[in-house]
Amino acid sequence: MVSKQSNLCVAADVTSASRLISLAESAGPYVCLFKTHIDIVEDFSPQLIQDLLAAAQKHNFLLMEDRKFADIGHTVSLQYSQGIHKISSWADLVTVHPIPGEGVITGLKSAVTNLHRGCFLVVEMSSAGNLASPNYVASSMEISKKHPDFVAGIVCQTSGTVQNPGLLQLTPGVSLDCQNDGHLGQQYNSPEDIVMSRGADIAVVGRGIIQATDPAQAAQEYRAKLWAAYEKRVSS
Ligand code: 6AU
Numbered sequence: 001m002v003s004k005q006s007n008l009c010v011a012a013d014v015t016s017a018s019r020l021i022s023l024a025e026s027a028g029p030y031v032c033l034f035k036t037h038i039d040i041v042e043d044f045s046p047q048l049i050q051d052l053l054a055a056a057q058k059h060n061f062l063l064m065e066d067r068k069f070a071d072i073g074h075t076v077s078l079q080y081s082q083g084i085h086k087i088s089s090w091a092d093l094v095t096v097h098p099i100p101g102e103g104v105i106t107g108l109k110s111a112v113t114n115l116h117r118g119c120f121l122v123v124e125m126s127s128a129g130n131l132a133s134p135n136y137v138a139s140s141m142e143i144s145k146k147h148p149d150f151v152a153g154i155v156c157q158t159s160g161t162v163q164n165p166g167l168l169q170l171t172p173g174v175s176l177d178c179q180n181d182g183h184l185g186q187q188y189n190s191p192e193d194i195v196m197s198r199g200a201d202i203a204v205v206g207r208g209i210i211q212a213t214d215p216a217q218a219a220q221e222y223r224a225k226l227w228a229a230y231e232k233r234v235s236s
C-alpha cells in the first residue's frame with residue numbers, strides 16, 4: 001500500500017478470462033488488492049490462474065478471492081483447497097462470513113498449513129436491509145481476535161467496528177457517480193466518506209472502474225482520491 005500509495009481494491013466482477021486479465025493489466029498498477037469472483041468466469045482454466053499470478057507479481061498487488069465461505073469447517077476446507085478452482089493454491093486472501101462460528105476459520109486454516117494465507121471476515125454488508133445486527137457484529141469481532149495468524153482484516157461499513165489496530169478495514173460500496181444500483185440493493189458512498197467517515201483502510205471499487213470507458217484512467221482517479229483521503233485521516 002505504501003510503496004504504491006494505494007488503498008484501492010478493484011472488484012473485478014467480469015465473466016471472461018480475457019477481461020479479467022485485461023483488467024489486471026490496466027488497473028493493476030494502481031491497486032493494492034485485486035479482488036475476484038472466480039466462479040463467475042465462464043471460460044475458467046488453470047492458465048487463467050497462472051496469468052493472474054504473473055500480473056500480481058508484475059504490478060505488485062495481492063489477490064483476494066471473494067468466496068465468502070459460510071459453511072462448517074470440514075466443508076469450507078474442501079471448498080478452499082479442492083474443486084476446479086483450488087483457491088488456496090493462489091489466492092493470498094479470501095473472504096469469510098462468520099455466521100457458522102469459529103469453525104469456519106479453523107476449517108480454512110486446516111487446509112493451508114504451509115502457505116502464507118489470510119482472510120477477511122465479512123461482519124457488516126453494504127447492501128440495503130442486510131441482517132448484521134449489533135450483536136452479530138460484536139460476536140464476529142470476538143471471533144476475529146482468536147485467530148490473529150489468519151484474520152488479516154474485517155469487511156465492514158462503520159468506523160469504530162475495528163478497534164484492533166492489527167486488523168485492516170476493507171469497505172465496499174464506493175462510487176463517484178452513483179448512490180445505489182437500483183433494486184439490486186447496493187449502496188454507495190464517495191471515496192472521501194468511505195475513508196474519512198466510515199473508517200476504510202482499503203476501499204473496494206467495482207463497477208465504478210470496470211464499467212468505465214477507460215478502466216485504467218478510472219483506477220488512477222479512484223486511487224488518487226482514496227489515498228489523499230487516507231493520508232488526511234491518518235495525519236489528523
Ligand atoms: O462496486 P460494486 O458495487 O460494483 O462492487 C462491489 C464489490 C462486489 C461485492 O461482492 C463486494 O464488493 N462486496 C463485499 C465484499 C467485498 O465482500 C461486501 C459487501 O458488503 N458489499 C459488497 O459489495 O464484488
